[in-house]
Amino acid sequence: MTPAATALGVHLRVLVESPTSSAAQVVVDAPVGTASDAQAVLDLAHGAAVLTFEHEHVPGALLDRVSGLGTPVRPSAAALVHAQDKITMRTRLGELGVPCPRWAPLSQRGDLERFLAAAGGEAVVKTARGGYDGKGVRVVRSADDAADWLTAAADGTGAPLLAEEKVPFSRELAVLVARRPSGEVRTWPVVESVQRDGVCAEVIAPAPDLDAATRDEAVGIAVRIAEGLGVTGVLAVELFEVADPDGGPARVLVNELAMRPHNSGHWTIDGAVTSQFEQHLRAVLDLPLGDTAPRAAWTVMSNVLGSTLEDLTDALAGVSRQDPQAKVHLYGKDVRPGRKLGHVNVSGDDLSEVRRRANAAAALLRGEAPHEQTEA
Known part of the structure; x- marks a missing residue:
């Protein structure tokens, strides 16, 4: 966004994880910190016309706090959660009448076994949060193929899971x-x-x-x-x-x-x-x-x-x-x-x-x- 901001006369302040990160190489005003560091985000937003972001991994409660202090957050935490959590996304898109693959949340092994039986023996299992670029996605043909994820989801050490039909897309x-x-x-x-x-x-x-x-x-x-x-x-x-x-x-x-x-x-x-x-x-x-x-x-x-x-x-x-x-x-x-x-x-x-x-x-x-x- 830096060339566009420069052309428009918009000053950018960017929170970077390292002084040598990509954004820090091109933005002068680039304090170092993480998106989960509340004080770093609050300091970043202080005095800004608006806070936005280039990845989804920002805690919603922190964004609400920024908004509550008077800095608009766009998109809002209420909107962003649909890009952060696939179960929330699928539920809301269904309410909007948006066509999606058949899906179901998974809370135990039997949920996946039933979904596989209904889907013809093959499905896609996804972590509800954190996956990108092929990460957090598995094509499975039995519950054993996702046994480690199911165990982690059940004991709270892993992300919640959902199953989707394996779409025969062109x-x-x-x-x-x-x-x-x-x-x-x-x-x-x-x-x-x-x-x-x-x-x-x-x-x-x-x-x-x-x-x-x-x-x-x-x-x-x-x-x-x-x-x-x-x-x-x-x-x-x-x-x-x-x-x-x-x-x-x-x-x-x-x-x-x-x-x-x-x-x-x-x-x-x-x-x-x-x-x-x-x-x-x-x-x-x-x-x-x-x-x-x-x-x-x-x-x-x-x-x-x-x-x-x-x-x-x-x-x-x-x-x-x-x-x-x-x-x-x-x-x-x-x-x-x-x-x-x-x-x-x-x-x-x-x-x-x-x-x-x-x-x-x-x-x-x-x-x-x-x-x-x-x-x-």
């Missing part, structure tokens, strides 16, 4: 929506999110070959959730697209929610008139929202997941020579296997070529020589 979609306190709502084009090993590897904007009826349903669901949960700021709604066996428009089911700028929206930095980061600032400050129209027929974002390079900037010259129009965004993170270290955005008129170029640039940043690259 692909994953995402809708990004922004809402300001006064009620104005804007959405970006529906995108396709390509996952590898449970982590988003690539985003295609807009989602190719998406039926207009399915597109409109996905957008309508995202807006209904934003309004129904009272979300302010950017909301990412991750969806499963499920084909109609009779050949009609595909249906969509809500998979996950994120109440913050999200990986599925990083393409907007270069591919949309208003990026998700600028829009989030506008929304939480209750400013009129920006135009979300795409700048090109296609934009593809390719994530840099791990690298053999110690310093990814060593690859910048090669990327620039290979594709002068590729937009590289590096996060200043230490290199670890599979870690999201940055992404590349490429825009253009030919989807297959745009996709090839984005993945080729990301491959160079992963330390792969040009002859080692393969098209995703």
Whole structure:
């Protein structure tokens, strides 16, 4: 959000966990502390026009305390809990009439055994809190496959659990929506999110070959959730697209929610008139929202997941020579296997070529020589 804030003349103060963290490298006003440290958060919010966040792991009671002292928190703790707790989320989405996979909370082994029997012998077990990027998720075929989680949940040492049907989806979609306190709502084009090993590897904007009826349903669901949960700021709604066996428009089911700028929206930095980061600032400050129209027929974002390079900037010259129009965004993170270290955005008129170029640039940043690259 820093470039957008600078352009708008908005001063950012960011609570960072380390003086060398990504945000601390680009924000001057960056006190060190954790999101669970009440005094650090209270000090951060003192005198601010609004408090917002870029991850969901902030205690709701602490956010309510900040709000009670006069600093608006956006989105509110009452909204955020639906992104923090999957059981709360599924319950409320059901009340809103939002289509979701069949699910059930799990309090004991028998609950999972009954769910598996009804689901045809296979299900997805999730921790209700704390999971992300494939963590806290297991595909199970018997209660034994989740025995350790069930024991931990029962004795209070682990998170509560829920079971969901294993959806036979054809692909994953995402809708990004922004809402300001006064009620104005804007959405970006529906995108396709390509996952590898449970982590988003690539985003295609807009989602190719998406039926207009399915597109409109996905957008309508995202807006209904934003309004129904009272979300302010950017909301990412991750969806499963499920084909109609009779050949009609595909249906969509809500998979996950994120109440913050999200990986599925990083393409907007270069591919949309208003990026998700600028829009989030506008929304939480209750400013009129920006135009979300795409700048090109296609934009593809390719994530840099791990690298053999110690310093990814060593690859910048090669990327620039290979594709002068590729937009590289590096996060200043230490290199670890599979870690999201940055992404590349490429825009253009030919989807297959745009996709090839984005993945080729990301491959160079992963330390792969040009002859080692393969098209995703």
